Amino acid sequence: MNTATEKDILRRQFFNEAAEEWEVRNYPPETAAKTESLIAELEIASGMTILDVGCGRGILIPMLRGRAGQRGRLVALDASAPMLAGVADKDDGAFALHARAESIPLLDEYVDMIVCFSAFPHFSDHPAAAREFHRVLKPGGTAHVLHLASREMINRHHDRHHAVAGDHMPDEKAMRAMFLAAGFASVNLREHAGEYRFSARKKEA
DSSP: OOHHHHHHHHHHHHHHHHGGGHHHHHOOHHHHHHHHHHHHTSOOOTTOEEEEETOTTTTTHHHHHHHHOTTSEEEEEESOHHHHTTHHHHOTTSEEEEOOTTSOOSOTTOEEEEEEESOGGGOSOHHHHHHHHHHHEEEEEEEEEEESSOHHHHHHHHTTSTTTTTOOOOOHHHHHHHHHHTTOSEEEEEEETTEEEEEEEOOOO
């Protein structure tokens, strides 16, 4: 077993075991409100198809539904089955996918928007995830990598726990390079102590 596989297993076990109490521990009302504000800034239109990559227990699903409406199509993807099990409690109309971000089981150009909240550092192969984001997005679609902390704070926080130690957010240069190499037409980063927002837009048809 190589080191990467061992790391994947350790990470998956961590999230599986933490799933039941995840939202209680990590999303008290103040944090949930900040998350809502972050999502409110996205240009979500009624009827959109939105992919939530690394959805966890589905904290974003009601927020996305409130903006995409009942005509909207929500797809929630996570590598942890216990985490993913929480999605149905949030929205029985959301489609749950037990899969990795590096291999998304959707057709090309299927979604209007990708939202990846507090998950990107945990993917084993960041460039592969970026390429998959580009593949499943419709022309003109956007991918958003979001956090409620700066890159430095994210990385420091992850290094406190052995299961996710080294799960780092790449620096700005690396993020720009990998998303442009994946085929995105433009990228933008906004970051401060309480927020990280990286957005990439796919070229129009």
